[in-house]
Amino acid sequence: MLHGHGNDLHHQQFKIKADFSSNVAPGGLPEALAEHLHKHLHLLGNYPEPDAAGATTAIARHHNIDSMQVIATNGSTEAFYLVAQQFRGQAALILTPSFAEYEDATRCHQHALTFLPHLQLGSELPGNFATVWLANPNNPDGYTWAPGLFKEHCRQNPETYFIVDESYTNLCPTAQSLIEGSMPPNLIVVRSLTKDFGLPGLRAGYLVAAPELAQSINRLRMPWSVNALAQEAIGFIMTHYRELLPDTTAILKESQRVQKRLVALPHLKVTSTDCNYFLVETKVSDAADLKNYLLQNHGFLIRDASNFRALSPRHFRLAVLSPDFNNQLLSAIQSWISQVC
Ligand SMILES: Cc1ncc(COP(=O)(O)O)c(C=O)c1O
Known part of the structure; x- marks a missing residue:
């Protein structure tokens, strides 16, 4: 194995409450x-x-x-x-x-x-x-x-x-x-x-x-x-x-709701998708800082996407979970933006 897959769930010192970094469909194993x-x-x-x-x-x-x-x-x-x-x-x-x-x-x-x-x-x-x-x-x-x-x-x-x-x-x-x-x-x-x-x-x-x-x-x-x-x-x-199969219509609807909410936040650029996951670019600070903030303060794991070829330290990827967790994530991202601006 050379570098391996970017999922770093197993390397975290903080307890993970919700993993938005993995693209596995919400709901998990049927x-x-x-x-x-x-x-x-x-x-x-x-x-x-x-x-x-x-x-x-x-x-x-x-x-x-x-x-x-x-x-x-x-x-x-x-x-x-x-x-x-x-x-x-x-x-x-x-x-x-x-x-x-x-x-x-x-x-x-x-x-x-x-x-x-x-x-x-x-x-x-x-x-x-x-x-x-x-x-x-x-x-x-x-x-x-x-x-x-x-x-x-x-x-x-x-x-x-x-x-x-x-x-x-x-x-x-x-x-x-x-x-x-x-x-x-x-x-x-x-x-x-x-x-x-x-x-x-x-x-x-x-x-x-x-x-x-x-x-x-x-x-x-x-x-x-x-x-x-x-x-x-x-x-x-x-x-x-x-x-x-999970309810893909409901997952897509939730993903699009979360994408819309993020688009409405300042300093973020969302690459909209028809998938359960999507890419976001922050125009302030960087993805590593956001990831640390979310982990330390909320136990949320997101994917710092800076190691994907052709992307930058400002890119991160999110996969949607339950509406409740997604709302908590949205508030947490909003708080981070207010702090770093
Ligand atoms: C595009 C893509 N293909 C394949 C995989 C790996 O899938 P599997 O668990 O079947 O090896 C991943 C995992 O993140 C992926 O993102």
């Missing part, structure tokens, strides 16, 4: 899923299927695609490292700002890296690349791409593989999934189950591509990378998908 996992703890007494075949079939059935297109993974992060291994040592283009693991995974596997601000991506790529990495919607700014755009890129750049991270697609109604039965041979879609189904600690995700490509990547994985409970969780989620 009760029915927690109960189901409790009942299946005995599975830990045996090795799981080495290739997570049952979970893979369940994912394929849910998307109505061929199971040869799917690899169940230990969170989406395992998928990024597998893809980086598949294209080891080649040229990669990473659109910024973006999730740090694209860079860490490709660096681990010695790719030659080029970074491009996502808004500068035009119809032509700025060079020859084996892979292009992006998320739809993007983290941290919730940017969404026009439907079909990357299929067109795949068609125009047959030598380049596009890795589209759909970890937050369920939580953002304006982002459209590219998963389907007939995927372009150079498209790889990666999905996380940890955000929408509230189980980042369990580690569950998957990759979808054309069968030949998916099976070529599958040969790189180690056996049992998806543990027994995670395999059980994937099967359960795929057969109860709609019931277990």
